[in-house]
Amino acid sequence: MHCKDQISHKDYQRSVDWLQSKTQHRPKVAIICGSGLGMLADTLQCQESFKYSDIPGFPQSTVQGHIGRLVFGELKGKTCVCMQGRFHMYEGHSIYKVTFPVRVFKLLGVETLIVTNAAGSIAESYHCGDVMIIRDHINFPGLAGLNPLNGPNDDKFGPRFPPMSGVYDKDLRKLAFDICKRMGVTQFVQEGVYCMVGGPNFESIAEARLLHKLGVDAVGMSTAPEVLVASHCGMRVFGLSLITNKVVKSYEDSETTNHETILEVSKMRSEMLQKLITEIIIHMDINNNQA
Ligand SMILES: O=P(O)(O)O[C@H]1O[C@H](CO)[C@@H](O)[C@H]1O
Numbered sequence: 331m332h333c334k335d336q337i338s339h340k341d342y343q344r345s346v347d348w349l350q351s352k353t354q355h356r357p358k359v360a361i362i363c364g365s366g367l368g369m370l371a372d373t374l375q376c377q378e379s380f381k382y383s384d385i386p387g388f389p390q391s392t393v394q395g396h397i398g399r400l401v402f403g404e405l406k407g408k409t410c411v412c413m414q415g416r417f418h419m420y421e422g423h424s425i426y427k428v429t430f431p432v433r434v435f436k437l438l439g440v441e442t443l444i445v446t447n448a449a450g451s452i453a454e455s456y457h458c459g460d461v462m463i464i465r466d467h468i469n470f471p472g473l474a475g476l477n478p479l480n481g482p483n484d485d486k487f488g489p490r491f492p493p494m495s496g497v498y499d500k501d502l503r504k505l506a507f508d509i510c511k512r513m514g515v516t517q518f519v520q521e522g523v524y525c526m527v528g529g530p531n532f533e534s535i536a537e538a539r540l541l542h543k544l545g546v547d548a549v550g551m552s553t554a555p556e557v558l559v560a561s562h563c564g565m566r567v568f569g570l571s572l573i574t575n576k577v578v579k580s581y582e583d584s585e586t587t588n589h590e591t592i593l594e595v596s597k598m599r600s601e602m603l604q605k606l607i608t609e610i611i612i613h614m615d616i617n618n619n620q621a
Pocket residue numbers: 363364365393416418446447448449529550551552553588589592
């Protein structure tokens with residue numbers, strides 16, 4: 331990955347100017363929807379949506395279950411923008427393009443980023459259909475030097491050396507758990523560590539065992555770069571993984587993972603996830619940035 335692929339402030343601003351010329355919505359919250367989880371966007375009121383292909387600078391979604399639209403609207407009176415489909419490096423996008431929308435959101439005035447994803451479970455105690463509140467992440471591409479902050483630092487967004495501890499907001503995690511209690515769904519709610527791998531292949535058994543030894547609870551191919559860029563520019567972050575499959579860790583187990591099953595499980599739980607995210611947005615204090 332070369333720094334020549336890095337995106338300039340002007341390029342982000344061009345997208346922002348285009349979007350602000352097309353919509354009166356001024357969101358404080360952005361939601362990135364994971365595989366098969368885009369239905370949340372359909373629940374926004376007073377919707378205005380834009381195809382990624384029409385927005386200057388936006389890449390295209392190529393993965394099944396990622397529609398490829400940016401939807402603005404209101405969730406119970408709170409203005410939000412929702413990515414119905416995200417970008418992954420394995421699609422061939424540069425790491426800078428994968429995170430492009432996050433800086434656009436920042437310049438649009440977004441203060442809180444909510445990320446969702448479909449993930450495979452590494453933790454023994456997790457089940458398919460569980461929802462994991464993300465406490466922390468391991469960013470394998472980042473550890474190997476594939477980082478959206480590579481290249482000259484843009485001080486207008488954030489510091490050269492940003493901290494990465496405590497990135498997943500503690501108050502929002504607590505709020506989410508309290509809401510789950512009220513919804514009566516805590517039996518399938520977990521809190522744990524998400525690990526990003528490059529994909530597009532699923533894990534070998536040896537890799538799955540390695541992740542288990544490292545303390546990973548759930549694994550996927552997204553989220554960490556977006557969270558990193560959001561945190562770098564001072565956004566508050568909250569993340570949810572939907573456990574769509576168990577990652578095979580035994581040579582005796584003949585099961586294999588596939589994207590179609592992942593989308594089916596996402597569909598099964600999408601209503602509960604929508605309700606949870608809506609309740610979080612209703613109950614967080616958006617302007618004061620407090621849960
Ligand atoms: O992380 P999201 O976008 O939810 O998608 C997950 O689902 C796909 C694999 O089925 C991979 O892209 C993985 O990262």
